[in-house]
Amino acid sequence: MVIPSQFGIQAISNFLHSLDATTDPLCPLLELVLENNVFIYGHDFYLQTWGVAMGTPYVNSYSNLVLAQWEKVKLLCDVNPWYKHLLYYGCFTEDIFIFWKGDAGQYSRFTDYLNHTTKFLKFQFDCSETEINFLDAKVLLHPVKGLQTSLHRKYTWRNYYLHRQSMHPNHIFKNILKNQVTRISRLCTNDADFSREFTDLHHNLRARGYRDMDLKLTADINTIRTNQGWPYFSESLSPVPFRDTQTKNMPLKCLMTFSSDNKHVCDTIRKYWPVLTADERIRNIVGDHPSFSFKNRKNIKCLLCNKDGFAQQVSLTRQRTFRC
Incomplete structure (x- = not known):
C-alpha cells in the first residue's frame, strides 16, 4: 500500500474537521514532511515523491486514518452496493476480517468492487464456509457450538523465542512464559487444542535453553484457563474474573x-x-x-x-x- 500524498493529507484534513479541529499547523507540516524526504544512496541524493518514508514516527497513525477515511466513504456506507451483506467487519492495520452473508457470485462482485475503489489499494482474498486464518488465530464455525478459535502459525514461523542464555533480566523470561501460555489459552477454545499447543510450547522453549524449573511456572493450567487466559470464545458464559x-x-x-x-x-x-x-x-x-x-x-x-x-x-x- 503506497498512499498518494495529497490523498493522505486530505484524509487527515477530513478527520480533523470531523473533530471540529483546525488543520493548521498539522496539515502544512505533514505536507512538508511528505514532500521533502531526501535520502542519500551511494554518492547521490534522492527526493522521495511517492508514499511515506519507512520508519517515519507518524506512519502508523497516518495510514490508519487514511484507511478509516476509505472505510467511511467506500465500504461502511450505502455507496457500497454490498454493504448490507457485511454481518461483521473488523481490521488490524491492513488485515481485514469479514463475516459475509450471500452467495459466491455476490462475494465475487464485492471483491471486484473493493479492488476498484482506489488506485493504491489492492486486496487479496481468502474465504471459507468452515474455517479461516486471521493473524495468529484460526477461526472455525462449528455446526453445533458456533464460533471457535485455535492457534494459527504462518508457514514462515520459526522457533525464535528469546534464548534462555541471553543477557536479560530474569523477569523477562518469566513474562515470556506467562504471556505465551496466556496467549494460547485465549486463542484455543477447545481444551484438547490448548493441551496440544501447551505441550508444543514446552518443547520449543526447551529447545531454546529453558530449564524445567522455568517451565514449572506454567504448570497450573486450570488457574490460567479460568483467569487471565480465559478463551475468547468460551463454552461457558461465566464472566472473566476482574483483577484491579x-x-x-x-x-x-x-x-x-x-x-x-x-x-x-x-x-x-x-x-x-x-x-x-x-x-x-x-x-x-x-x-x-x-x-x-x-x-x-x-x-x-x-x-x-x-x-x-x-x-x-x-x-x-x-x-x-x-x-x-
Whole structure:
C-alpha cells in the first residue's frame, strides 16, 4: 500500500474537521514532511515523491486514518452496493476480517468492487464456509457450538523465542512464559487444542535453553484457563474474573543500567531498604518495598551509528554506519 500524498493529507484534513479541529499547523507540516524526504544512496541524493518514508514516527497513525477515511466513504456506507451483506467487519492495520452473508457470485462482485475503489489499494482474498486464518488465530464455525478459535502459525514461523542464555533480566523470561501460555489459552477454545499447543510450547522453549524449573511456572493450567487466559470464545458464559491493576502506595522505582551484576545490586538494596524506611516520612515516599526498572546499555548499533543520523558536515568518504 503506497498512499498518494495529497490523498493522505486530505484524509487527515477530513478527520480533523470531523473533530471540529483546525488543520493548521498539522496539515502544512505533514505536507512538508511528505514532500521533502531526501535520502542519500551511494554518492547521490534522492527526493522521495511517492508514499511515506519507512520508519517515519507518524506512519502508523497516518495510514490508519487514511484507511478509516476509505472505510467511511467506500465500504461502511450505502455507496457500497454490498454493504448490507457485511454481518461483521473488523481490521488490524491492513488485515481485514469479514463475516459475509450471500452467495459466491455476490462475494465475487464485492471483491471486484473493493479492488476498484482506489488506485493504491489492492486486496487479496481468502474465504471459507468452515474455517479461516486471521493473524495468529484460526477461526472455525462449528455446526453445533458456533464460533471457535485455535492457534494459527504462518508457514514462515520459526522457533525464535528469546534464548534462555541471553543477557536479560530474569523477569523477562518469566513474562515470556506467562504471556505465551496466556496467549494460547485465549486463542484455543477447545481444551484438547490448548493441551496440544501447551505441550508444543514446552518443547520449543526447551529447545531454546529453558530449564524445567522455568517451565514449572506454567504448570497450573486450570488457574490460567479460568483467569487471565480465559478463551475468547468460551463454552461457558461465566464472566472473566476482574483483577484491579491499580495498587495503592506504588513503590519507588529504582532505575539502573542492566548488567550481569544487577541481581547482587538488587539484593543489596532490598537488604538495607528497612534502614531507609525506618523514618515514616521517607517510607511514605519510597514505599515499603523497592521496585526495579532497567534501561539498556549501548549495543553495537548505538556504538556504530551516529546518534543524530548524520554529522553536521556529511562526508561521503567517511567509513561509518548511519541510520536509515
